Amino acid sequence: MAFRRRRRRRGCRFCSGNADMIDYKNLDLLNDFVTARGKIAPRRKSHLCARHQRRVAQAVKRARQVALLPYTDEHIRLTG
Numbered sequence: 001m002a003f004r005r006r007r008r009r010r011g012c013r014f015c016s017g018n019a020d021m022i023d024y025k026n027l028d029l030l031n032d033f034v035t036a037r038g039k040i041a042p043r044r045k046s047h048l049c050a051r052h053q054r055r056v057a058q059a060v061k062r063a064r065q066v067a068l069l070p071y072t073d074e075h076i077r078l079t080g
Contacts, residue, residue: 012049022055024062030069034060038072 014022020029033041033048033056040060043053063069 010047012052013047014052014055015049022052022059024059024066024068026059027063027068030056030060030063034069036073038070 014020020026022029024030033046035041040057043050046053046056048056060069064071
């Protein structure tokens with residue numbers, strides 16, 4: 001009989017003891033949760049809990065609003 005191993009689910013990065021504050025001005029942190037095309041990564045890829053996924057999404061949207069993050073990757077194609 002084949003034994004199938006279950007993968008242990010990684011915990012939320014912010015719920016663990018060494019949590020950084022989610023701030024829209026912290027672009028190094030936010031770039032971890034944005035894909036190369038500029039989309040916000042889903043929970044299954046970012047390994048965040050629901051509460052922190054909502055906070056990261058809000059911070060990304062705020063950073064886009066004040067032009068710290070691009071909405072899409074089209075600016076790269078247009079400017080070279």
